[in-house]
Amino acid sequence: MNQTRTFLLFALLAIGYVLWSDWQKDYGPQPPPPPAATTSDASVPGASGAAGTIPSADGATTSGKPAHLITVTNDVLRLTIDTRGGSIVRSELLAYPSEPRTKNNPAPAPARLLDDDPSHFFAAQSGLVSTQGNAPDHRAVFDAAQDSYTLTEGQNQVKVDLTWTGNDGIKVTKSFTLTRGSYVIDLAQRVDNGGSATWTGNAYEQLQRLAPAATKGWFQSFSDPSSHSFFGAGWYSPQDKFDSLGFADFVKKPLNRPVTGGWIEMLQHYFFVAWIPPANESTVFSTSVNNPNTATPIYLIRALSPSMSVAPGQNATASARLFVGPKLQGTLDAVAPGLELSTNYGWLTAVAQPLHWLLSKLHAVVGNWGLAIIVLVLLIKAALWKLTATQFRSGAKMRKLQPRIAALKERYGDDKVKMQQAMMELYKKEKVNPMTGCLPVLVTMPIFFGLYRVIMESVELRQAPFVGWIHDLSAPDPVYVLPVLYILVMLATQWLTPPAAGMDPAQARMMKIMPVMFGVLFFFFPAGLVLYWVTNGLVSLGQQYFITRQVERADLKTKTS
Structure with missing residues (x-):
């Protein structure tokens, strides 16, 4: 030869x-229409004990108070947090322009990952649920002391506290902490029981997003590198390592399993968002689809923490970490074991990872x-x-x-x-x-x-x-x-x-x-x-x-x- x-x-x-990959996207086997039951609220058993009902779709708020947006910024991230649920509804990666710099556009806007634009909806949500009903889920409205938080010169961290108070003496403080130079956000949900009865409930973290719009055809995809990248959900467990679920497979292959020492994520080209529960907790990972019979279904992946009990006069804290940032190889495994696999090379991983290291x-x-x-x-x-x-x-x-x-x-x-x-x-x-x-x-x-x-x-x-x-x-x-x-x-x-x-x-x-x-x-x-x-x-x-x-x-x- x-x-x-x-x-x-x-x-x-x-x-x-390349042609085969694009043909599979356009003409490959498609999942059957999802059943209407997928839209219902989910009552999912935790690793130990039973959780309350977690709303899958965002309905009415659990409080009549108005919600508003606050911003928090460190040197690499600018986040927008909605006081409704304490959800992170927008994230801007300050070191990554949305488009190349040119003479006509020397300072393009930062790349946006989480997004509250209805046509690009992508949110990181968290909350608490209880069979007793007195817990703030991701629809509850919190209070914030101010509308803007910025990491200043000499500071290493900036912290945002959101508070919610129930009618029965239950107070919840949801805290987000950003560290200088880091794409990791620390989340703590503290429950203070000022009532007369023991409070029992579960914490959860979830990601919801619209599927990105597909390219118009295979020829156009040649000039769009992102069309050949994986978009969808991913998760990791120490036993089974990394697995992923494309948006087309959410209904055919739903996830529902307990995992200890793992994480969940939503992947896209170059960037990803991942919830990382504590390594010693057995959490339940699950997926579902909201509004499945519409033109804009919302895809969800969730981590539900074990049940916790708080006696009167006591407090307890549920924690997790959120990564919002780029697929920077060589740094991700330091955040969580296996997170390096978020750069999804598929069956070429054994060849591609050494090549990237050498490059x-x-x-x-x-x-x-x-x-x-x-x-x-x-x-x-x-x-x-x-x-x-x-x-x-x-x-x-x-x-x-x-x-x-x-x-x-x-x-x-x-x-x-x-x-x-x-x-x-x-x-x-x-x-x-x-x-x-x-x-x-x-x-x-x-x-x-x-x-x-x-x-x-x-x-x-x-x-x-x-x-x-x-x-x-x-x-x-x-x-x-x-x-x-x-x-x-x-x-x-x-x-x-x-x-x-x-x-x-x-x-x-x-x-x-x-x-x-x-x-x-x-x-x-x-x-x-x-x-x-x-x-x-x-x-x-x-x-x-x-x-x-x-x-x-x-x-x-x-x-x-």
């Missing part, structure tokens, strides 16, 4: 993978993600030098045998058995293994697809500039320089490697056209991926030229000696 065919095989497989180390040295990709290619090619050298030498020897193979075809005509036997004898005599050229493809194919996932999923490459006209390695090359360069590399490779003797003229013409066809499709691939492909092609082209000439000189020396 010559180098041109190797490149084309990679390109064909990559494009086929990050190279970036720390060279200071540019594009240069890091180039250096990564050089390292991979150096590691596989002997393997690819064997491929090129095998190809050179096979080309030398083409006239003799053509003569065998003329001699044996349509007798395929004798023809095959004669070819095997020829290969054995000349010490040529025709399968040698396929081995590098089998080795480098996982590397290519693993790097594809790394470039598509790594938030570090989001809006990362390379040189000049390339301001975002995760988006297509805006002036198509890299795809055109790829086409030129492929044509040069074809020129260096003429078609095998006996190839059908139609096949030969198709081999010349295919690089242009695939190069045009690469116009819609992320620039970082095309940069990898171009660099790989240039290095391979140079290596092929060097080894081919080396073999030719060795043959010439043998003939003249």
Whole structure:
């Protein structure tokens, strides 16, 4: 298999993978319409004891007091909290612009993850429920001392206290604490029992969101990297590790299980939100769908804590942590075990994670993600030098045998058995293994697809500039320089490697056209991926030229000696 065919095989497989993924989204098996019962309120048993009724959908408030919004800001996050339920209804990631900076827009708005826009609804909610009914769920209206909280110079933390008081002496203080430089929010729900009877209830945390609008079609999705990323719910348990649930599967495969030491999350491209219960608590993870028979169903994943009892004059606190931020690999497992798996590489995890680690180390040295990709290619090619050298030498020897193979075809005509036997004898005599050229493809194919996932999923490459006209390695090359360069590399490779003797003229013409066809499709691939492909092609082209000439000189020396 010559180098041109190797490149084309990679390109064909990559494009086929993307097309198959998008076809599955548009035309794959769809879940049946969910039953109407899904909209009802959920009374879910806790890990120990029974919980009260948790409202699945946001109905009327449990208090006639008006709710309002408050903001809390540290150096990396700006949150908007609704005093109705103490729900976090908006989050802005201050270090991540919503779009690339340009001369016309030097300071774009921060990327928004949680969102109270009805067309992008996404909220992190929490509350308490009790069979006695005297508990503030995520619809209850709390009181706040002020409308704005900001981490000031010299402070390490900023804290927001929201309070709710029941008619029977029960007081609940819901506290959010943000720490400097951290995307983790600490939540504490403290119950003070000022009544005359023991209070029993459960705490819960949940995420609710609309499914993002789908891209219009498969062709448009080529220029939208997020269309190839996973959107949906995820959870982790120490026993079963990471699992996920796409929005289309919420009804077919509902989650309802107790977990100790795990977490729940909602995932999207580059960012995610996760509730992390205490590691020593057995919580019940569950999913459901609100408004399932409408055009805007709301998808929910919840963690319900064990029952707790508070005697008169006593208090108890239920705690949890909320992560709202980017999929920064190498940092997430320090937040919670297994959280690194939120960067969902799927079955390519074993290849993609080491590649991302190496790419990050190279970036720390060279200071540019594009240069890091180039250096990564050089390292991979150096590691596989002997393997690819064997491929090129095998190809050179096979080309030398083409006239003799053509003569065998003329001699044996349509007798395929004798023809095959004669070819095997020829290969054995000349010490040529025709399968040698396929081995590098089998080795480098996982590397290519693993790097594809790394470039598509790594938030570090989001809006990362390379040189000049390339301001975002995760988006297509805006002036198509890299795809055109790829086409030129492929044509040069074809020129260096003429078609095998006996190839059908139609096949030969198709081999010349295919690089242009695939190069045009690469116009819609992320620039970082095309940069990898171009660099790989240039290095391979140079290596092929060097080894081919080396073999030719060795043959010439043998003939003249």
